[in-house]
Amino acid sequence: MPRTITHQASSLPRPLPAAQPPGTPGTPRPLERSSPLENGGPLEKPSSLEKAISILTSLSAAVQPVSLAELSRRTGLPKTTAYRLLGVLCAKGLTQRIGIDYAIGDRLVSLAGPGPRMIPGTRPLVLPHLVRLYERTRQTVNLAVPRGLEVAYVERVYGHGRVSSPSDEVDRAPLHCTAGGKVLLAFDHALNASFRERGTLDRMTRRTIVAHAALDRELRVVRRHGVAYAREEFAEGVVCAAAPVFDGDGGVRMAVSVACPAPSSVSGEVAALVKQTAHAVSATIVTALSAMALRPHPEGPPASFL
Numbered sequence: 001m002p003r004t005i006t007h008q009a010s011s012l013p014r015p016l017p018a019a020q021p022p023g024t025p026g027t028p029r030p031l032e033r034s035s036p037l038e039n040g041g042p043l044e045k046p047s048s049l050e051k052a053i054s055i056l057t058s059l060s061a062a063v064q065p066v067s068l069a070e071l072s073r074r075t076g077l078p079k080t081t082a083y084r085l086l087g088v089l090c091a092k093g094l095t096q097r098i099g100i101d102y103a104i105g106d107r108l109v110s111l112a113g114p115g116p117r118m119i120p121g122t123r124p125l126v127l128p129h130l131v132r133l134y135e136r137t138r139q140t141v142n143l144a145v146p147r148g149l150e151v152a153y154v155e156r157v158y159g160h161g162r163v164s165s166p167s168d169e170v171d172r173a174p175l176h177c178t179a180g181g182k183v184l185l186a187f188d189h190a191l192n193a194s195f196r197e198r199g200t201l202d203r204m205t206r207r208t209i210v211a212h213a214a215l216d217r218e219l220r221v222v223r224r225h226g227v228a229y230a231r232e233e234f235a236e237g238v239v240c241a242a243a244p245v246f247d248g249d250g251g252v253r254m255a256v257s258v259a260c261p262a263p264s265s266v267s268g269e270v271a272a273l274v275k276q277t278a279h280a281v282s283a284t285i286v287t288a289l290s291a292m293a294l295r296p297h298p299e300g301p302p303a304s305f306l
Contacts (some may be wrong), residue, residue, distance in 0.1 A: 051077055052085050056094065056108065065101030065169055087305040098169050122288045123155075126281050130157045133258065133277040137270050139163070140259040143281075144180035144242070146188065147172060151255070164260045165235050166204075173234055176201050176215055177208045179242035180255035182228035186219040187244050188250035203213050203300040210232045227271050228255075232262050243278035248286045256281060 046054075059066060068086070072079045072090045086102055089095040093107030099201035126143070134141045134157040153171045167173040175181030175195055185192045201210040209215045222228040230240040242257035256278040260266055 044225055045185065048085065051075070051081060052089060055082060055085055056104070059095060059102060059104050062103070062170070065098045065103040067101050071102060074113060099306065101258075103170055125284045125288065127155065127157075129277050129280045129284070130155060130256070133256070133273060134158070136273055137260075139270070142180060142242075142255075142257045142259065143245075144178075144184070144255045146175070146184050146191055149175060149191075149198060151175055151178055151184060153180075154254075163238055163259050165238050165259065167234075174202060174204065175232060176291065177204050177233040178257075179228045179230040179240035180232065180257040182219060182222055183242045183244045183255040184252060185215075186222040186228065187246075192219075204234050205232055207231060227275055229266060229271075231265065237262045238264050239264070241271045241274050243271075243275040243284075245278050245285060246282045248289055253285065254281070272301050 054059065054077070058071060058074045063128065066074070068079055068083060071077075071086075072082050075082065083086075086095060086097075090097055090102075090105070093105045095102055095108070096105040128145060132142045138155065138161070140158040140162050142153050144151045144153050146152070150172045151174070153167060153173075156171075165173075167178075171179065175185050175191075185195060196212060201212065201215065203210050209218065213231070218228075226243060228242045230238075230242075232239060238258050238259055240259045240264050242255045244252045245254035245256060247253050256274055258266065258270055258274050260270070
């Protein structure tokens, strides 16, 4: 009787299972890579470009040159890293060294494009008014315009006894603690609204107004009397008075100010001279705008404040 050979199931090779479409129950899913944010892993270290940008951002927000130690504190970068990057930025003109401190460089300002300035060709008309104000007060005279949420000084007239200010090297300052800035906030409602959205007011000295309600009360007084004061609010030892410069439509465009050394306050006579000069500059600006509006402008619209 023939023998029947029975094979053990374990001894035969098993056929491979048919491929199943992704997502079929029971089908193992391929491994997926997740980002560090998804799995809780550490973030990538910032690149040199990001570190340089943080330095430029910090310097652009400063109202006076910043030391290496302070810049390291503000950016969180080691001093050696900040010093190495500043060397490159200074070589390219994006930052500059002032003594042992650092500030934004002229090349970066030029790359950012033209900021607020006077109407082209009006400087010879406006400057004599500022020089006359200096001759009558013998104090530092400034012509200021808004630049972003700061005040920028586009013209200065001073002598050997110039009063020192943190804005001397950078030609800009905060709006809320300078006489010129208060004038611009008082008469430019759009600028005031944007400034309020920023939130807190930086304290520059122990006399700086840091409450919006208190600043609003002072701005109402500025609108009523047409002159603003800063009493050692931006820098210790400096007091200022400023008055607005208007265009033909009644919009504020600039501020004329005089800075005097404290503890003497700005006299009523000096404040009156500031207002008188601002009115004269306003008349000059209105005349210049009217003349330019009558000229043909083949290359574009009439020049105006930027």
